[in-house]
Amino acid sequence: MKDQPGNLIVLEGADGAGKSTQFALLHQRLENLGYPVEYISFPQYNEESSIFVRRYLAGEFRPSESVGAYTASMFYALDRYFAADKIRTWLDEGKVVLVDRYTGSNMAHQGSLFDNSEQRRGFFLWLDQMEFEMLKIPRP
DSSP states (O other): OTTSOOEEEEEOOOTTSSHHHHHHHHHHHHHHTTOOEEEEESSOTTSGGGHHHHHHHTTOSSSGGGTHHHHHHHHHHHHHHHHHHHHHHHHHTTOEEEEESOHHHHHHHHHTTOSSHHHHHHHHHHHHIIIIIISOOOOO
């Protein structure tokens, strides 16, 4: 099955929603079917690329509400950008890449900061453009 192009599968969900259980089941099932599988989770807390995410979550940017959805989203996007080449390599090798949280989580968390639906929609369009067109992060 290695001659087939790879697939990028993303599972999104809140902490404690059961993603780890679902990932383990999916990973085992795919391997049992003969698919080569890789796994990556975001944010990548152990990588230098997550420095702004870690500092943001630790409340080091004061006041935290001054950061805003657009800036916070860039922190998370740059962490994914750091891993994009590795993900592309896996996909080029025909692997199934399982991702724990991706752009959808960013959209959900930061999008919730907008009360106005038109502003939220504009943010979603901007984020999609930034991550997938400008930064060329692999699209699921």
